[in-house]
Every structure is written in structure tokens, then in C-alpha cells.
Amino acid sequence: MFFLIIFLISSLAQLTHADPYSGGAPGAPPPPSAVAGKEFPPQTFFCNDPHSKCFGKNINCPQQCPMLKPASPKDKACFIDCNSIKCEAICMNRKPNCKGIGAACYDPRFVGGDGVMFYFHGKTNEHFSLVSDSNLQINARFIGRRPQGRTRDNTWIQALGFMFNSHTFSLAAKRVAQWDDQVDQLVFTYNNKPLAIEEGHLSTWAASDSQLTVERTANCNSVIVKLPGFVEISVNVVPVTKEDDRIHKYQIPSDDCFAHLEVQFKFLDLSEKVEGVLGQTYRPGFENPVKRGVAMPIMGGEDKYKTSSLLSADCKYCIFSPENSDGSANSLVLDPTMTTVDCTSRMSNGRGIVCRR
Template sequence: MARPSAVCLVLLALLAVGEAAGWGHEYAYCKNEHCRIVKKDCPHTCRHSCKVDCETCKSVCHCDKPGGVCQDPRFVGGDGVTFYFHGRQNRDFCLVTDPNLHINGHFIGKRGDNMTRDFTWVQSIGVLFDDRQLYVGAMKTGVWEDANDRVSLAVDGEPIYLPQFAGATWRSDSSPQITITRTRDTNAVDVEVEGRLKITAVVVPITQRESMIHNYEITEEDCFAHLDMGFKFYSLTDSVSGVLGQTYARNYMSRAKIGARMPVLGGEREFAASGLFATDCVASRFVGRMGREGEESKSSGMEYANMECASGGVDGTGVVCKR
């Protein structure tokens, strides 16, 4: 009998470690009259953050659709183009800025040995519109347990607590109405601001597998829990900017090197903010409630709201979109 090669032995060892670490696929559900009750494996590119499309009854990655902000952090712009924006750990950056909508992201991360940049992830977001503030974040976590809810929510500085079952919902009494709904028992919510935007947010950890592959050196003291998100915008102007927001402007031309395996977008100075709810980034367009009165034209970002996208490359580094 032929002896297994060294490569085979390494692969077998990795598989054994993976089974011990729980690398298997997670699931998503859909409950409606069309799909009834459907349980689907999440695709390997978004094991923790997929959902079931209740129209097609198939599992999909919101990270592969326009408005996706996931992983390290990987963006899918309103134009369907995938790029990375690394930022810096423990800093805040403007993701979207428009006359009456402003979204900052707080980046966490660490500097690897012999690295010239930080590994970073989006730990929380601060959303401003009118004179309101909305917070969605991932709590710092040591050893990850799926059954432990690590979502943190607040509206105008007041914490929001939802019962831990899928479908639990909180609604504001104000206009525009804010609706927050659990999409799983723990660690996943949809947040919608009537007429403005919808956010799909899932708290996910850095797994042992990811740490091993990318040499993140994650320890049991901190699994770097962060947000995988999908944004859908209902009303943007042509002046929209921000790391993600600029890609929804009608005249936007991507500055990322599209042919690269990891096309990286710069602009740290342009998009850096002094705090999670600060609107002082150089690119800021935000003026608050008064901004609604000055709106003249809607962004072509509305054209991208219903685009269908799927991974078009290895490990999801490319995205193919069609209307």
C-alpha cells in the first residue's frame, strides 16, 4: 500500500483540527408561505453571515451584494466592485456621508509580526440622521459561543434590549420609524430606518481557521468579534461620499486597482473621524435635519438597490453583478 504524501498528511491534520474547532457550515432559515420552513447551509465564503432569500429559498451571502462590509474589511461598492479599506486599529472612519445621513465605523485590529499595516475589522457603527443617533456594535469577547448574544444596540444613547429569539422586534415611536428585528436567536439583527436605509448586521468572531490561514495570532483572550454587514440605501443624493458611500455617486470612478487580487482603496486622511458619532471627516457632507430641505437629485445608488451579485473569484475576492 502506498504511503500518504507529506501534503496529504498535512491536509489530514488540518481537517482534524478543523473538526475539533467546529469549522463546519452554519445554517440560515426562512419561514414564509412560499418557502415554508427552510434550513440551508451557509456558503463557505460567509459561514457565519448568510441568510435565506425567501423568494428563491436559497442561502445567499449579503457580503457579496452591493453595500456589503465584511471581514477584513472587504467592501462591495454600489457599483458592484469589490475592494478593501484597512484603516487603522482603534480609529473611526466615515463609511457614508450625505446631507442627512452619516455612518462612521469603529475599527479594531492588531499589528502582526513583520507587518507594515494593521489587521482591522469593523467593530461598531454610529448612524446619524435628522437629530438622531443609532448604534450597532459587537461586544468584546474572549472564547466565542454561538449561544451567547454579543450584539449591542442603542438609539439616542438609550440601550435597546431584544428577547433572544428570531423575530423579536423593537420599534420607535418617532418618525422616521426605526425598526430592529432579530434574524436569529443571537448575534444577528436587521435595522431599518424608514425611508432611509436598511442594515443587515451579524456579529462574528475570528475563527481558529481564519487565524491560522491569515496568521492573525488570535488568542482566547479576544476573538475580535466584529460586524459583517449589508447596507441598502433608499435615499441618497449625488453628493454622497465616504469609504462606501462614494461608490453610490453617479460620477464615481473606482480608485482601487481592480486587477489586483486584493484591490485596496486608500483615503485614511480623507475619511478619518475623531469619534464614532463625529462628522468632522474631511469628506463630510452631513448637515442633519436641514439637509433634507436642500436635496435636489437622488443618487444613482438607487439603481443598484436591486442588483443581483455573486462571488466571481477565488475566496469571494471578485464579484459579478447584473441588474
């Protein structure tokens, strides 16, 4: 009996001092990017694609952003693209830069592939094609309201719909009365079925029958959607704040804060025939019709780019047709670093200025 008591006491002592992070069984240590509060050498990436500009080169992350996926969502990440001109890594936030090329934010304000900032208002509760190419279709659903005495709707992008190959994907912001940063307001579908993505920074979902991935860039309300070889999209859900409402006189009701998406697209492959509200601005020789130097340069085209639903490609100018895509259309040469350009200046406040070309 004496030895049995000693054995039990010893066992309890071992349990009391067990590693609280072991989970009951030994396992591989978490990757450096998942460990907060620790410093590691900058990460390196080897470009092994013989078709890339930087083939055969090791690209190192700079000290300012040593990690591809930093543990803190507030830290800048290291971005490496083996098709970049200088074969150098750059530091970027993983959330949308609303002043950068490919952005669509606010009451929708876009920055086109030509570097020109413009507004496209669309219409409340209707859908419009942002990008339509032979192998990729991206639509947006607009929400909004018309304040008393105004002649048009104030609108925001509430959802995005993607079509590629035979697949569909969508993400949307829920309707919510009172905004709480700690409550996730994103909903997803894949191939027309609801999709649950676990909350938590760096939580990732990958499709089993395509290359599509979705990664959370914060505990909630922020993601990066990747379709390798086609596009990367950073998305953030935000409300219309009381300050925005006061400044712009939106007359936001008390039961809806109009949660909407801030988005930035990084296109990796577009054809010279690409269409869409945003897509057309990437075409070579595109002559942007918006007025320069005005407070709100407006891009028309509602009649050309309106679709019947979030996941349809039936607008007048839509060209999505994956079954007929033979790759014969010339691809555009896209500089991935251009997404870091800030398309504003102190003098213009971003009013229709050109950042490149």
C-alpha cells in the first residue's frame, strides 16, 4: 500500500508539471511564421519554375519583413514573386491597400490597371462584372441606399463571385446592425455549397478539386483568396462608420451598418481582350473616359457590365467561356510590384491621376 501511494503522488506531480502546449502527445513544432514574439532569420524562396524571370535564383526576405506569413496580422509580410522585374522581395500589408492599383473600396472607388482612380456606382441590390476574361469571371453585388433628396444611390460592394473552369466561389459580408471587430461577418460558398472556414489568423482552406485557397489574414473579417496563375485577392470587411456617415451624409439607419468589402486584386494572367468595370483598365491602349482632376471621376458602363446574378456571366460585354478558351488570346505582361503603387498625391488627392504608363 505504501508503495502504491508513493506511485500515485509521483504520477500526479508529473501531470502537474507536464508541458501545457504538448496536447498530450509529442508533435512537430509550429512553423516560425506561427510563433509570436520570437525572431527568426529572414525566409528565403528558391524560384524553380524555368518559365519565370527569376528562375534559379534564391530571393531573400528583407529584415524589415523577414516572414512570408508573420505571426501578427499587424506586421508587414514578405512578398516574393519569381516574375518580378528585379527578382527582389517587397514588404506589404496583407490587407487591401485602397490607394493601390487593383483596389475597390468605399462608395466604390477603384484604382484601375492604368493607375487612374475612378468611381463606379452601379445600383443597389444588383450585380456587375468587375473582370470578365475567357477563363475568369469576377462579379460584385452592390448594396446601398438613396438618401432623401439625392438623385442616385450610395453603394458599396457587399459580395464577390468567382467563376473559373467549372467551379464557382463566393464571399460576402453579412448584414449587421452594430459592428463588432471581434465577430466574423464573412460567409463563403464553393460550387454553390456553403463553406465554413475556421476562424483564426492564418487559418487556411484549400479546395480538393481545384487550386483555390482561402487564408485568413486576421482572426476574423480578413482573408486572401488565391487562384494560382490567375489572381490573388485581399479582402477586408468593414462597416460604414458614424464618422463616414456624418461626413458624407449617407443617412445610415440604426438597424444596418452596411458592412461591405474592401478589396485589392493582384492579377497574374489576363488576356488583351479582358473586359469588366476593372478588367478593361488593364487592356493595352485603353483610353480611360473618366474626367481627370474632378472630385469624383465617374466610370459608366452599368448597361455593359450588369449580370443577372453574382455567379453568372451574361452581361453584354462578358467573354467568360472556359470551354472555348484555347489560350490563343495574347496574355498581358503584368508587373506584380505595381500593386504597391500609391495612386494619390498631396496635390490631387487621387483625383484621376495616372500612376503609370
